[in-house]
Amino acid sequence: MQQKKLAFIGAGNMSRSIISGLIQSGYSQENILASNPSTPKLDALKKDFGIHTSQSNDEACQFADAIVLAVKPQMMGEMCQALQNNNLSDKLFLSIAAGLPVARLQAMLGGDYPVVRIMPNTPSLLGKGMSGMYADDKVSAADKQYVDDVMGSVGETVWVEQEEGINGVIAAAGSSPAYFFLFLQAMQEEAMNMGFEKDIARKMVQQAMLGAAEMVCHNQNLELSELRAQVTSKGGTTAAACNTLIDEGLSDTVAKAMRAAVARAEEMAKQL
Ligand SMILES: NC(=O)C1=CN([C@@H]2O[C@H](COP(=O)(O)OP(=O)(O)OC[C@H]3O[C@@H](n4cnc5c(N)ncnc54)[C@H](O)[C@@H]3O)[C@@H](O)[C@H]2O)C=CC1
Ligand SMILES: O=C(O)[C@@H]1CCC=N1
Numbered sequence: 001m002q003q004k005k006l007a008f009i010g011a012g013n014m015s016r017s018i019i020s021g022l023i024q025s026g027y028s029q030e031n032i033l034a035s036n037p038s039t040p041k042l043d044a045l046k047k048d049f050g051i052h053t054s055q056s057n058d059e060a061c062q063f064a065d066a067i068v069l070a071v072k073p074q075m076m077g078e079m080c081q082a083l084q085n086n087n088l089s090d091k092l093f094l095s096i097a098a099g100l101p102v103a104r105l106q107a108m109l110g111g112d113y114p115v116v117r118i119m120p121n122t123p124s125l126l127g128k129g130m131s132g133m134y135a136d137d138k139v140s141a142a143d144k145q146y147v148d149d150v151m152g153s154v155g156e157t158v159w160v161e162q163e164e165g166i167n168g169v170i171a172a173a174g175s176s177p178a179y180f181f182l183f184l185q186a187m188q189e190e191a192m193n194m195g196f197e198k199d200i201a202r203k204m205v206q207q208a209m210l211g212a213a214e215m216v217c218h219n220q221n222l223e224l225s226e227l228r229a230q231v232t233s234k235g236g237t238t239a240a241a242c243n244t245l246i247d248e249g250l251s252d253t254v255a256k257a258m259r260a261a262v263a264r265a266e267e268m269a270k271q272l
Pocket of ligand 1 (some may be wrong): 009010012013014015035036037038041057070071072073075079083096097098119120121122174
């Protein structure tokens with residue numbers, strides 16, 4: 001992987017996960033810096049990964065060839081505007097913020113800089129991330145490859161051709177770990193209603209879902225419906241449960257939830 005000087009502005013959960021993946025992939029700690037207003041997260045990053053840290057975003061700018069914009073979307077305007085005090089020409093920007101289009105980020109930065117939008121997710125913390133990316137034509141093929149390598153260090157990557165596609169990535173991969181946690185929580189609660197202790201209920205649902213997720217990954221030749229069919233005996237318990245989910249409108253509910261995520265991303269693009 002190409003080793004640009006890479007700065008993360010905002011040393012939160014997502015930055016930590018990407019930094020962890022990069023270090024494990026052999027990216028030199030000397031080439032990474034994280035900046036954040038407060039020190040505890042910086043201290044932890046320095047201790048765990050030996051990277052450079054700073055409380056100054058200006059220092060991050062001066063250090064870097066490529067800058068990951070990793071603050072919450074609501075903080076982005078103020079933070080990017082302050083970066084304009086620095087010479088930003090020749091910098092490559094990587095934004096992981098939900099909802100903020102490239103043109104909006106460029107306006108915040110005060111220039112037509114190359115910006116790649118990335119939508120990662122929290123399983124990146126375990127190297128099992130799924131990131132969707134969009135780059136407009138200001139980003140060179142070599143820089144696209146660089147960003148692909150960076151995000152590839154924490155999981156799988158896909159590129160979308162149209163910027164609107166990023167909102168679909170949010171719905172399908174950025175936000176979706178939370179849908180899964182919600183589903184598990186509902187199963188855990190019902191197992192407890194059936195008399196299981198909380199930790200036993202969690203153990204059962206988490207192990208079942210871990211095994212199921214691995215079966216999905218290890219059987220690419222099988223449709224998801226076929227994997228379900230393998231569990232489902234005719235007239236049996238699984239059929240009773242799945243028919244209930246289907247009859248209660250699971251597919252429509254999931255589709256509505258994913259559309260709500262997209263709608264919120266579109267709304268954020270207008271508001272921020
Ligand atoms: N958590 C998730 O599942 C995902 C989050 N994202 C995006 O990632 C971005 C970061 O999210 P998290 O890491 O979860 O948030 P976080 O809250 O853990 O981290 C944000 C960090 O930015 C720091 N910060 C605030 N203002 C700053 C400033 N002016 N300069 C430098 N640092 C500043 C905060 O102190 C904090 O440490 C957000 O834009 C979010 O939309 C994207 C995909 C998934
Ligand atoms: O909830 C959010 O807005 C961010 C983007 C995807 C996951 N978390």
